Amino acid sequence: MKTEKKGPSGRPRGFDTGEALERAMLVFWEHGYEGASLGRLTSAMGISATSMYAAFGNKEELFRKALERYAEGPSAYLDEALEEPTALGVATAILSGAVRTTTAPSRPQGCMGIQGALAAGESAQRARELLIGWRNCGYERVRERFERAVEEGDLAPGTDAALLARFVTTLAHGIAVQAASGVCGDELQAMVEAALRRWPPL
Known part of the structure; x- marks a missing residue:
């Protein structure tokens, strides 16, 4: 040491x-x-x-x-994504950012916030709770942004902003899991493009 x-x-x-x-x-x-x-x-x-x-x-x-x-560095793409002028731009930036961050060759694969304590024991309970809170905070920020998009007319009236935010954040989390399993960035980016081809998908 x-x-x-x-x-x-x-x-x-x-x-x-x-x-x-x-x-x-x-x-x-x-x-x-x-x-x-x-x-x-x-x-x-x-x-x-x-x-x-x-x-x-x-x-x-x-x-x-x-x-x-991690949130201020590798995961800062979320802050930037939420500033996109349209809901589709937000979703695209979040998912593409997740691909870049979780597959960068110079860093560990996957996401610290997703895999950090998913399968840990009782000694890591506080760490699990911290990560759950971190992920929930990200979801809430996306939901609020999509609610604003509905209010501004960027998303159709009646769009379920909460469900749409869950869709995007779940995809982002899934990208992290696939990246940690060795799926390459090009394949994950193609998945992002396919998922957003029909927007909103709900």
């Missing part, structure tokens, strides 16, 4: 917390909450367990901060 270099006083030198958190995010993304052992995390972060606890709190808190970083 990597250890921190010591300064003249024998105390650990400072480290880049942003870089350390980025590395922790990648470990959680690739291995899930339970698979990200303390040794694996501190080795990837290049710091001691003592420094990790001092800087980030316990493992649950580190996971929460890593998920926030």
